Amino acid sequence: MNNVTDTMNGIETLNRRVREELKWLEFPARSWVPERKYQSRKVHDVIVIGGGMAGLTASGTLKRYGVLNHVVYDMASKDKEGPWVTYARMDTLRSPKTLTGPCLGIPVLTFRAWYEHRFGVQAWETLGLIPRTMWMEYLVWFRNILELPVENEVFVQKIDTADHGLLRLNILRNGKPEEVLTRKVVLATGRDGLGGAYMPDVIRTLPEQFRAHSADMIDFAALKGKRVVVIGAGASAMDNAATALEQGAARVDVLIRRGDIPRINKFTGIGSQGVVQGFVNLPDEWKWRFLDATLSAQTPPPRPSVLRVSQHPNAFFHLNCQIEEIAMDGDVLELITSRGALTTDFIIAATGFNVDLAKRPELQVFSDRIRFWKDRFVPDPDNRCNGIINSELANSPDLGPAFEFQPKAEVICPDLRNIHCFCFPATLSHGKVSGDIPAISDGADRLVKGIVSHFFTEDCDIHFRNLEQFETPELVGDEWQDTPLS
Template identity: 70%
Template sequence: MTLSSPPDELPGGLEKLEERLKQDLSWLELPAKTWVPERCVDNRTVRDVVIIGGGMAGLTASGMLTRYGVQNHVVYDRAPAGREGPWVTYARMETLRSPKTLTGPCLGLPSLTFRAWYESRFGVDAWVELGFIPRETWMEYLRWFRKVLDLPVENETELLDIRYRGDGLLDLLVRQQGREESVLARHLVLATGRDGLGGGYMPEIFKALPPELRAHSEDTINFEALRGRRVTVIGAGASAMDNAAAALEAGASRVDMLIRRKDIPRINKFTGIGSQGVVHGFQALPDAWKWRFLDYTLAAQTPPPRPSTLRVSKHPNAFFHLGCPVDAVAVEGDHLRVTTPRGVFETDFIIAATGFAVDIGQRPELKSIAPSIRFWKDRFTPAPEDNPSGSLNPELEFSPDLGPAFEFQPKEGVVCPALEKIHCFCFPATLSHGKVSGDIPAISDGADRLAKGIVSSLFVEDRAIHYRNLEQFNTPELQGDEWQDIGF
């Protein structure tokens, strides 16, 4: 099977699966009945939870909240319906690198797994023949996931600002299909992906270049406009390979990959700690051990997938330059002159596949809380034995220091009650919680941890209401006619 020739669909296959899912949920008595008291302030309905981001993490979080009876929540995504997340936007790989057997966002339900969806749609033989999952197919699965669970996603809605009220509520300014409005909420979840607290990291040496001559790998790039032109890609990670391949396939005359390291990493160290022990135990590690694990892993770097690398190297006009950092870049007319220790390259366009950075200055919607957020650098400095790389990694230093339910915490001496209501359920949570908020393997476990934390907070905050309801509960189980007192 190839990407250009998908298997034939089985008539009625998905309908049967959806009936099975309904039966599974019924047997498990899911979703739980709503139990959170309704709240209305100033004649306005208060949302128990608002989730920002309708990609995989946001959908999984929504599914878990629904499962635990928190029905009064909403998911906002700024993209049009069906284009949430990276899969059909700036992701340019042919297939996912994750094994097809991972259960991912299934919420612990077999009939909600990708495998169940794929086999029901295309058949068991097609599943056996499937290698890695085409990214467009994964996006189709996520669209089905949203539909079959009837998740409350509202598209073309963007968070603009967060305000904290004295009554403990968050006042969220959103723009929905061009119209600004205020939404009251008790909790806010940022399920905003890899760049959730910042954006693509563009080194200053490239940032100073004219925008028409450079891009970051997460940008929208018109690859057709690169036909017949020379393209230089900075980096050797997965996104570097995918962008180089996209340029080559669009007809670039040549693609040079400038790779700072003298060799491309071969071993994915994150795979080496992919166990249930890590999923459930990482958050309980002492801080020094958390830092040690991630500093070692990040220093080793993650290799690009083999298929992505072969996708580039099969082109005779693709060139790999190892041990080749960029020393200088100069504009010369309509092209660029790139100086490296291995020589000077002339190119027409640079793609910086240089990763992401936590930079709250790039997120204007967080401006009101940004000065209060505590990062790891604000309270922790690793000892030499806990910092295998030998230098302080900015990605770790600027990781938010999160509480047990992914909630932000304030810097020492700062009072900001809003932070305990705002949950960072995206990739920058990794140092605090492990890889449970941004990647496929453990996203359901992370969403479960998040949802249980929010459920606990909602119940504790409403304890007086629940106690009053307990006092007023008077539904008898016995009618008084079940026995007769005959005395002694």
């Protein structure tokens, strides 16, 4: 039997097993949320914005808890959701292959189950790290086997209030405007979920043909034979530098402002179920201390990513090197750095993301009402690494127990509790459960349990009427006969 047939048989065997086990678990759970209409229009219970890993996990968990009247919108075309086959450029994931990821706590939905049924147990034993594009294949299978309600090429333009505590979304579906109503919105919008790519002004002010952010769709083939400067020391810096070299760049200089490339991944050091379940309950001071220490140390790039760059003789690392000025001489960029002058043809800024609601037009109605940590918490001097207040933490949203936004002091905006921030900026409030593979199922479970609780309490009068009106007998009266005592 050939390998293609083996693969098809293996996946079909897994699919049958998944369907059987989901049936045993009564998945999806029976729908129980009272249906709503507004002026004869359909009202969704939940709209999830983002069909990447976080959005798919949230959707699967909603089905598990019986919130079936929901939809997932993603602006990408089908099977292109998230970063994995767009701007992510690493060869493999850095997460260990054994992590359960978005499986909802169901073993047959793990990457391992999918991989072993596709390639065999022996292949699993010899697998090192998970290839990036293979992870996307797994997520596509996950979406399909759970029959998740993802609608592609839908762009959310605006989230606004509507009557009766509803939210109104203005969307473009395949370029055509629509208006939809929902009770809840979940922002599963990834690393840049409350802002966008950050680029220092000295680079951002250059003409676009001379610079890019590492999250942009870069034409690396056009960089063949050119000199490229990459700014940063993280994983994306190394992945973009390596891609440029592999596509034939004449020279790549990696500029790192620190005196050394970070060596230790502090997030790995605190990775445990204790952190996953307990971080959210820490006092504010301890939440800040943990994340300030972690972020100040900076996450190192994976060793294979650095070696992928350094194996090229035309790759150069420059430590303690920060750009101070950039001048243009025709099509050449003249860089003045803290270590001297450097000429190049193109700059890639692997400088991360920042929270900036001005970059999120869909949230403009609420942008001046959302509470951030800086609005109510100032860390004691003893809790500040290097004596400064970490701006990334200060600009984190101050979220409630179900990832819901909260209003600033003296601001009345009850609708904020219906918008849930299930993306990376939630980390300071909830821990690392909404943006990365290891604990994404735990985060989705916390999110959806909060939504379910809110729905039930908000509709408690309806559920009580249903209780009063429930008259399906279990006994009909002929099961016994009253007997005299004597």
